[in-house]
Amino acid sequence: MSACALRVFLQRAAVTRKAAHQTFSQTRAFPQCVTGSYTHSRGINTLTNSLRAEEKVTVHFLNRDGKRISVKALTGESLLDIVVNNDLDILDIGACEGTLACSTCHLIFEEAVYKKLGRISDEEMDMLDLAYGLTDTSRLGCQVCLRKDLDGMILHVPDVISDARVDSEKESSTAPPKV
Amino acid sequence: MLTGVRGLSSSSGPRVCIVGGGPAGFYTAQQLLKARQDAAVDIYERLPVPFGLVRFGVAPDHPEVKNVINTFTQTAQHERCSFHGNVNVGKDVTIDELRQAYHAVVLSYGAEGNRSMGIPGEDLPGVFSAKDFVGWYNGLPSNKELHPDLSFETAVILGQGNVALDVARILLAPVEMLKETDITQNALEALAGSKVRRVLIVGRRGPLQIACTIKELREMVNLPNTRADMLPADFEGIAEALKDLPRPRKRLTELMMKAVKEGGDDKAEKCWGLRFFRSPVEVLAGADEKRAAGIRLALNKLEGSGESVRAEVTGQLEDVDCGLIISSIGYKSIPIDPAVPFDPRRAIVPNEMGRVQDTAGLYCSGWVKRGPTGVIATTMNDSFDTARVLIQDMEAGKLDLSVNKPGAQAITALLQTRGVRMVLFSQWEKINAEEEKRGKSLGKAREKLLDVDEMLKIRNVFISIFF
Numbered sequence: 001m002s003a004c005a006l007r008v009f010l011q012r013a014a015v016t017r018k019a020a021h022q023t024f025s026q027t028r029a030f031p032q033c034v035t036g037s038y039t040h041s042r043g044i045n046t047l048t049n050s051l052r053a054e055e056k057v058t059v060h061f062l063n064r065d066g067k068r069i070s071v072k073a074l075t076g077e078s079l080l081d082i083v084v085n086n087d088l089d090i091l092d093i094g095a096c097e098g099t100l101a102c103s104t105c106h107l108i109f110e111e112a113v114y115k116k117l118g119r120i121s122d123e124e125m126d127m128l129d130l131a132y133g134l135t136d137t138s139r140l141g142c143q144v145c146l147r148k149d150l151d152g153m154i155l156h157v158p159d160v161i162s163d164a165r166v167d168s169e170k171e172s173s174t175a176p177p178k179v
Numbered sequence: 180m181l182t183g184v185r186g187l188s189s190s191s192g193p194r195v196c197i198v199g200g201g202p203a204g205f206y207t208a209q210q211l212l213k214a215r216q217d218a219a220v221d222i223y224e225r226l227p228v229p230f231g232l233v234r235f236g237v238a239p240d241h242p243e244v245k246n247v248i249n250t251f252t253q254t255a256q257h258e259r260c261s262f263h264g265n266v267n268v269g270k271d272v273t274i275d276e277l278r279q280a281y282h283a284v285v286l287s288y289g290a291e292g293n294r295s296m297g298i299p300g301e302d303l304p305g306v307f308s309a310k311d312f313v314g315w316y317n318g319l320p321s322n323k324e325l326h327p328d329l330s331f332e333t334a335v336i337l338g339q340g341n342v343a344l345d346v347a348r349i350l351l352a353p354v355e356m357l358k359e360t361d362i363t364q365n366a367l368e369a370l371a372g373s374k375v376r377r378v379l380i381v382g383r384r385g386p387l388q389i390a391c392t393i394k395e396l397r398e399m400v401n402l403p404n405t406r407a408d409m410l411p412a413d414f415e416g417i418a419e420a421l422k423d424l425p426r427p428r429k430r431l432t433e434l435m436m437k438a439v440k441e442g443g444d445d446k447a448e449k450c451w452g453l454r455f456f457r458s459p460v461e462v463l464a465g466a467d468e469k470r471a472a473g474i475r476l477a478l479n480k481l482e483g484s485g486e487s488v489r490a491e492v493t494g495q496l497e498d499v500d501c502g503l504i505i506s507s508i509g510y511k512s513i514p515i516d517p518a519v520p521f522d523p524r525r526a527i528v529p530n531e532m533g534r535v536q537d538t539a540g541l542y543c544s545g546w547v548k549r550g551p552t553g554v555i556a557t558t559m560n561d562s563f564d565t566a567r568v569l570i571q572d573m574e575a576g577k578l579d580l581s582v583n584k585p586g587a588q589a590i591t592a593l594l595q596t597r598g599v600r601m602v603l604f605s606q607w608e609k610i611n612a613e614e615e616k617r618g619k620s621l622g623k624a625r626e627k628l629l630d631v632d633e634m635l636k637i638r639n640v641f642i643s644i645f646f
Contacts, residue, residue, distance in 0.1 A: 102554070130554070134426070
């Protein structure tokens, strides 16, 4: 198993443990990633999957600056896990650490790929509704787990609201929520 | 403007001061540290404890929203960042003194006031701002003596944003749902003995203008042992409007309509309802004239369309009997220091993309910059914007980095001569550990310390052990 995966797993397990101590209901939002005949939750699957070297799949992130980031990742990992575990240069993503309490891991899928994804829960849809630049093929990365049949998919990282941008383009149909 | 000649001061890079240790302050710091490997960032916070509304605003039953604290902790522990708690900027140290000690100062102190309803009877006992009520159950030291009287059957909340729904949910949630959270023990006990059974959440405009988001509404709909009590008349014409709505607004409206139709279990002990087209005009006192016993609402009609729909009075009035009135119509920033420009109408610091108007070297981020709306992620994006603008100004030479600035050294020396007892992050960690320990013995995530003096005592214990 790679040292990186082990380190990340231990770090995230430590964060999860510490956070779980303070936040007892945190686990309720972890996606159930079903691969083969077993179900496992985020964190554990990083360790067990890295032991199964044959399940690597390529994923391309089309970043906000137009650059493409390609990474080989393990099936079973959530797309947010992939960004975090591989330390990808995608900023400001995963503020709530994958617990369906924000929309910062918003990703836009190709239509054909989107149709293949698992069912979207009401809870995910509720948070997705708050995402800037929401599209019909949007999902939250923390709720989508990588599978073999998603090999080669391209994920578009959408822009976030930013007044510093000179050309403020598309107005989202979703106004930012008020507290 | 001199282009920064940093030869003399290259050993000490830009020094930035951030006023306010909540999400805006921490996210601004995070971005600055990342963008400049030579920047040192100091955060000053009025309370001994950090994290602002993440600690004092987010509802106790939303612990996952507080995960951002992990990121903030990492920022505070960064070698080029230092946190100074229990420092009241504006009183213990002035903005001018900070501007002298730092290359740039960022105001991220949020909105500690609240908008008032501006109606007669608002000051009667039994009327609270949501800010204070939330502060009470979340352990904000200045709200620990609130003692809201929960012995009345009906509570009326004015405002229909997420804060209003949080208050309604905390008032009606079964105690089992709350007893393992970080809600304060005295709030938990008060709620366990509460007689409140009916909560009305009142808004000026109609269902299509409701400001809350769907997650919070769904939590009300799913609340155990409660049923929804809506007025079908408030929803006239709404079904027809559904098809033209964007998806988020459509789903939110559909959920409300489902609640109107289904209502819920008639045997449920408690109920909650949304009331639309109603504005408060007077708080009515009881027969003894000593406390609130009801609220008088004016009925509105809507004029205009789309985003600019307005409520206009019809002249009709409606009285609602209630013993608890909570006004949740918005937080409000206040001026921190006479040296800082302030727009009293919008209640923000006037700025252009985070650069404070007419004041070089002064910036702002978060609610004090944009107004008190938005979730944590909104503030995150906004803070990153301010940080980027500040970095741009550094690189364009708009801030003179060639001048050596003493930073925290000078300010902490000044504070010491003034008898201010600062709390460093490592000392907060001691307070944090104590809160977790006390919580554990009560079966809770934590038991917050409510008293600034007690927090400072814990900090002192830490000092005396190690020095």
